[in-house]
Amino acid sequence: MKNFLLSLLCTIVFSILFDRFTRPSRIGWRGYAIHTLIILIFYGAALALTGGFWVACVLTGAIFLAVVIASNIKFRVLGEPLVFSDLAVAASFLRYPRFYLAAIPSSLKIILLPAVMIVIGCVIAFSSITPAPHLAGLAVSLGALSVVGTNWKLYWRSGFMPCPNLQADITQYGLLSVLIVYTLRWRATPSPAAVPPLPALKPDQDPAPFLIIIQCESFADPTDLVPGHFLPPLQALERLQKTSDEYGRLSVSGFGAYTMRTEYAVLCGRSDKDLGFRAFDPFLTAEDERTFGLPNRLAALYEKRLFVHPHDLRFYGRDRLMPALGFTTLVGPDDFKNAEKSGPYISDKALGDYLHNRILTTDEAELIYVVTMENHGPWDAGRLDATDPLAAWNHHAHNGDALLESLNRTLQECGRPAHLIFFGDHRPSIPGYVHPAPVRSTPFISLTYNIEKAAAPATACTITPAELHDVILKKLSTNKK
Incomplete structure (x- = not known):
């Protein structure tokens, strides 16, 4: 129980520290409730998969840190933080990595592979097959997910980030909250009614140019x-x-x-x-x-x-x-x-x-x-x-x-x-x-x-x-x- 609570606390604290480095700069402490709930979903999922309390902590922290770094690089190069739709370019990155690698600083390229290897090593070395941690992780993830879902249906859907205002929302609510809420808003956007084609040419009209x-x-x-x-x-x-x-x-x-x-x-x-x-x-x-x-x-x-x-x-x-x-x-x-x-x-x-x-x-x-x-x-x-x-x-x-x-x-x-x-x-x-x-x-x-x-x-x-x-x-x- 001690390792469980301590690793959970460390995951939340470090994720908040990482979030404070997001660009554009974070203002105030608004939005950390939803941030924490989302982190708990990922921590619980990692724990349910690996059975290791500290593995889940490291894995969740590493993934979120990578998201923050990627967002900051994108903000520096393109003037826009990471958005949910950027996941769609993953296949393009694999096909044409030179389009994207040029934006990554050389120092980061040097440490990228060792960092990935360390995380993978931790997962392999410290995962556990003991049932209790897996069940605890599942309970944390499902519990946090149910709280997010309930709040979305009852409160957030009606007035929380109703229109896209990317930089302002990140400064107020943080990167992770914006990524998730924008995804939900995008999925809920209805398709417009169909529009008719232009009519065919009339006899008094010249052929189309x-x-x-x-x-x-x-x-x-x-x-x-x-x-x-x-x-x-x-x-x-x-x-x-x-x-x-x-x-x-x-x-x-x-x-x-x-x-x-x-x-x-x-x-x-x-x-x-x-x-x-x-x-x-x-x-x-x-x-x-x-x-x-x-x-x-x-x-x-x-x-x-x-x-x-x-x-x-x-x-x-x-x-x-x-x-x-x-x-x-x-x-x-x-x-x-x-x-x-x-x-x-x-x-x-x-x-x-x-x-x-x-x-x-x-x-x-x-x-x-x-x-x-x-x-x-x-x-x-x-x-x-x-x-x-x-x-x-x-x-x-x-x-x-x-x-x-x-x-x-x-x-x-x-x-x-x-x-x-x-x-x-x-x-x-x-x-x-x-x-x-x-x-x-x-x-x-x-x-x-x-x-x-x-x-x-x-x-x-x-x-x-x-x-x-x-x-x-x-x-x-x-x-x-």
Whole structure:
């Protein structure tokens, strides 16, 4: 009994100490009741599995400490603490660890393996087959779980963290409480009512124009990316703004990652407010909202609707979700096996060549949504023989600008009616140069070809990705003779 009570107390005390190191910094002592209950659930489960009081203490503490460290690293690099939806990237970490390992400090990498081995050794050496500890652990876990469940049904569900406010909630209630409550809120979020597709074209309407949407990886304006550090402007973007329908800043919610947030908002037109707790990773629930998908809504206008991405389509589950959103054809890495690379990934030039050939050879206009890959991080020094990561990113950014130029030239010369939408998914996170900041916008531009449009020149504006979705629909709804 003594070991049981002492190990239980140590587990609670150390978990609270670890929680005080969470970033953003914890304020006050609110939320420690639910924190303690959650820790008891995990301690009890560990004790029920291992039968060792101190094994359960070490295992629970080690797991929670790892969660705190991971959250702090993410906050430093991306400006956002750990959220429940981050568990969805576990499979991606195993497939493409270089996307994530670059963010881990070298000192932590050195101690990571020994620390894991010590924990595993403790579990093996000090576990017990004596029934009493296993039963005690089961009782603790089930008891704490029942208290959490009862409080959720009677009190917390109606008013505890009712809307996502991640940083404020962590400062008040702590990381563990937010992870669990946000998970419950996310699971309880209802799916919206279906929306109808756009109607088929009427006899007095011209055929739908080509609709080409380019989501350019880590595309940002170099001139305002690093204060006090001059980088040459994107010449094609600046020049084409003068003849565009609309251009300006796209207020994306993520920094340095979370491509799928921008992608989903442009494809489905659902804002962060609309999504609520689903906004952290809207792809997790995309199949429930498939009618909002731009290709589904435009199915009557475009027989062929292509999603093009020269990287593993299993990433974010695109191989499954894009057909659900209405795309009829997926063009993935197998279609770019022999294509030119720029750095470690398929070049933007290769994508431009593919689109050029597609536009010139297809009989009917198509909807083509492209997600580029060339400028994906990490931007290690030496990439493309660059002197530092910022120079590598800048080289790729100008290649993205060249893609915009090549598409503009193709659409001008082909003589076919078309709309081109080009935007950045998020700003890059480049340690030592580009850090999380309140300003997270990326450039966007909308261009029209061989279709009568307003003569007034466009003025710069700031819109959200969901509003860009509405801009696209509006363009097509006014396509009349």
